[in-house]
Amino acid sequence: MLKSNVFSKKTRNNKIKKEVREVYLRDDICCGVSSCTTCESPTASSATRLTASTILVVDTNVVLHQIDLLENPAIDDVVVLSVVLDEVKNKNLSVYNRIRALCSNSLRKFYVFANKFHKDTHVEKMEKESPNDLNDRAIRVATQWYQKHLGGATRVLLVTNDRENKRKATEEGIFAETIESYVKSLEQPDLLDLVVQPASVDVNMEDIEDSRPSKRKVIYAEHKPMSEITSGLRHGIYHQGKLRVNRYNPFEAYVGSESIGDEIIIYGRTNMNRAFDGDIVAVELLPQEQWHEEKSLSIADEEEEEEDVHLAPSSADDAPRSTTPVNAADQIPVPSRPSGRVVGIIKRNWHSYCGSLDPMPMPAGSGSIAYALFVSKDRRIPKIRIQTRQLGNLLNKRIVVTVDSWDRQSRYPFGHYVRVIGDIGDRDTESEMVLIENDIDARPFTAQVLACLPPLPWSVSSEDLANPIRIDLRQIRVFSVDPPGCKDIDDALHCTALPNGNYEVGVHIADVTNFVHPGSPLDDEASKRGTSVYLVERRIDMLPKPLTEDICSLRADVERLAFSVIWEMTPEAEIISTRFSKSVIKSCAALSYVEAQARMDDSRLMDPLTTDLRNMNSLAKVMRQRRIERGALTLASAEVKFQIDTETHDPLDIGMYQIREANQMVEEFMLAANVSVAAQILQIFPVCSLLRRHPSPTREMLEPLLLTAAAVGINLDVSSSKALADSLDRAVGDDPYFNKLIRILATRCMTQAVYFCSGDLSPPEFHHYGLAAPLYTHFTSPIRRYADVFVHRLLAASLGIFQLPTIFQDRPQLTSVADNLNYRHRNAQMASRASVELHTLIYFKKRPTDTEARIVKIRSNGFIVFVPKFGIEGPVYLTSKGQKGGGEWYVDEQQQKIIKMDSSLSYSVLQTLRIHMEVVEPQPNRPKLQLTLI
Amino acid sequence: MEFVSPEGLRLDGRRPTEMRQLRAEIGVVSKADGSAMFEMGNTKVIAAVYGPREVQNKGQQINNDHALVRCEYSMANFSTGDRVRKPKGDRRSIEISLVIRQTMEACIMTHLMPRSQIDIFVQVLQADGGTRSACINAATLALADAGIPMCDLVTSCSAGYLNSTPLLDLNYIEDSAGGADVTVGILPTLDKVTLLQMDAKLPTNIFEDVMQLATEGCKAIANYIREMLAENTKQLEFRRDS
Ligand SMILES: [Zn+2]
16 A cells, blocks of 8 residues: 655745645666566566667657657667656657557567656756756766666667767766667668758758758748747737648648637748648738738749649538639739738647659669658648658659658758658559548557457347347348448338337447447547548448448348337327337348339339338438428538449449439438437436537638529528528529539538537537537447447436446547547548549549530639539639630639630530540659540 | 556656655644644645633534534645635635534544533645645544544545546645545544545446545555554653653
8 A cells, every 4th residue: 555665755846836746756666677687577567678788768859850760660679768758748749649659569669767756867957957958967867877777788878869968978978879870880771761860960951942051041931939929929919720721722721710710811831931731820910901912922922733633522621712812913802811921830730741752863873862852642731852862762652751840941841751652553552542641540450459359150149138228129120221232231220000000110220339348449449440431442440340240230130239219200200209229130131222212113012121111211201301391401412433343443433323212211210310319318418428510601601602603693592501401492503403513512612510529519509500400419320430339328328228438527538539530530531532533533544534514613714613423523724834814814703704805705604514534644653634625 | 638657657756556645743733732733745734622621602502412523624825826815714614624523523422521612723734635634634633632532533535536547645736637536534443434525426336446545545544643643652651751
């Protein structure tokens, strides 16, 4: 219990507010070296033991800057001091997580030594000593302790790039080396590419754009010192926020500022002043009269960026934000938003990026050091300059690169090469790129995770049947309707006519939480992944296959565990009663949408299953109608589907996803189940329920839609979702596709629905705009979404059959779960889109095509078209690059038209035209899809 | 925030089940009939006991057969970092006064002292988490010093639950992390619980672990207090003999 440790009490004072804290110094902290006989072996962390004859002690900057190198298995037997960890944690959380991961990895030999609590290595601040010097001294003291503690048997080497620290260390009799000289001594030349060059070398480094240091001019304004930023923020001169770069125009960024309650727009890289997407920055507003000026300046100033053909956006989150005026020369739109410039970076969001090197000639002599520009796949990231000894090898590869520094004199930041993914253009490489870019973990499940699965073959046991919380529904005619070939069936339905004329309708969802227990490695992994990811040629599961495709999948003719929502409904689809229960079901049929539709349509079929389907369908139609009357939007998106060659995984055919009545029927009951569950969990757990909301779009967000509609003479009422739904219904043009097109354009103006914790918002904010529902959650797909797993637990707890884990009492943690789910969800969608884009490119490579397209946006030198058949959109240029349309064409903003100067030809928005699609390679190995007018 | 590092050390270097350093001194207020100072790490409280003496305000006496126990808790203005005036008789003080009074009443053999009253004054000189427990421990020592008959010692200790780990004897930083904080008071010889407070929710199985830990803490404090008293008695004997 109370150990009689030798502890002496020390106090530490803080300047501003006197704070007295105790530090208990200990003598029971182990050194972690296996050959040591003095230390008592620690109880738990004995897995990590340093064995080599040389052990390394690294300083903070080595960890911060050389983490890629440290992650390389060639570096091992490292002592990480707690003082170093604390400092790393303060400076860069992502590096901290990576070094922590190394320390807990049983395959690596990284040992954390809590030097600040060890009685012999604790150091007190000396008078006039800066925190940095104090830390350096603490590191030296600890190194010296190791040296003395281990005697001559083991060499202790301090690795530091700090000249002063190294000098002092040598004076004190400590072996110290820089990281370069240490890596050189390992004699593995390719490791050297991973070493980040210290900033002082950068200045002397040969520049690509501009060679000698004397000639290098200052490009960017100086970052203000932190003290000035803090006082500027306090006085309201500067504004703090996260910088988000426009995905479609990397020269435009936004900083959401709470202090002025609006977004500040930053135009151009000069104003962005070396900030990266995701950095926390301090911004200074520009004088109002410059707001517009800056805008046009930035467009002229920057290099021409071409827009690529991409998948048509499905929501405002995917769509390019168009704040750029169509033709800056003759129209001065009133600047609506403040613009500003970055004066300092409060927190960097640098991480690794994947992409490829800019094509360049090979330097003479192989193996020499070459400088190259790296172009990230993520267009928001500027080019990154790296130096490499293996240029020839890297030129045609997709590689991962990390940023190290960015000084005022260089146009581009400096970085270093981390690893090769594969050859450019190779489908597997490009797919992996998609995964890395979206932070998706596609590694196989670990043995620990797989150990949580029940033994196979699994079947419903007699205990399950005897369990009083489970009702036996095996006699009920339950069936499922899914896309063809679906193996992870997470929902099934039943519909029984009752003697009183009503219907009993049940939605049965796979009982995933029966197998995924809170806090287990399986649960941790699933919560980290957040969702399954669907790429065109593969699926990255959230849960291991045995669960998704067998144990949890509600397949036909096998007994399965489910969580059921059962309603009694009138023939008018009014819900009379709702109950929830765990159950055992036995599905009688796993139908595809096509099969279900065919059964309903075939009037000769009168079997019970078909009757059930028809009853359900008529109920669903009533429910759907009622939902639409409430103002739910029937939105549309252009979802494409590939037919994939099973052998080569190449796309064989491409087409729009067809939606049938049967799809809508299933969807309707899933919506109803989600709504019922949301109401139930919120009633019992008002502050810790996980719900899903869809914020109403602001008028500003709908502006592009209104502009387009007005140009074709349609007036849309956007005052409420009901009004918008009605006016969308009335928007019918000459051709049948017109209405769908307008709906597609409307959909992309809206943001996506998001998960949130009910305690974080007030009830009016719970509203789901798209569904016109006051409450909504996700309950129906626990196999592929973690949110649903979470909601299953809440529902079970609300019924008193499950004990909520402690995380539900921890509001900040709940919020972070919701945030992670949103992040994962978003990334999964982006990955799917990128995968479709990739396969579209592969498909059209061999098949140049002529097809129909619709103009959706007018540009100064052409227009953006949407290709309904393939769900893509991209630019069609009327003038060749560089001409900027100044001569031949002009734009009529009001009418959304681009007109030839002699009025002989014009194109207007929503107009139909025929285009030619072809894959071209303007640069070797960089294929892109090009759209041209026929 | 990380309150327990993966190496199993808390922010101040303790392991999860370790208590802060204890210190105590008996007889610090010579005017009082009994007094003691009690320290748990940086938390420092002083207790003074007056009585048993005649009941001063007869109206307060409810039961003539038992002694009346009164308690007044206060916090010195300089006890926390921000040095603001601590209001007397605010809700928190009243609540803590009540808690201490009830806890002490449970062990004082009040039926031996009819028509008399015992006053316990406790003041926090330095607050760094666990003031409640420190006050009870100081009061026990002061009562013993005053020679007031008690059926057992009362000792108290708190334990919390942070980073999924039960932690013994929370300091201020850990206490203000928003996790559960369980304060337990026990009669160590009789093995009875006289005080149990918690200001957050915990699942029952975890609560039991946390409470068990706090109880162990109480027992360790009881041992310390017994040692202190034995030492004190020895010194008294020594003084009497010489
Ligand atoms: Zn040792």
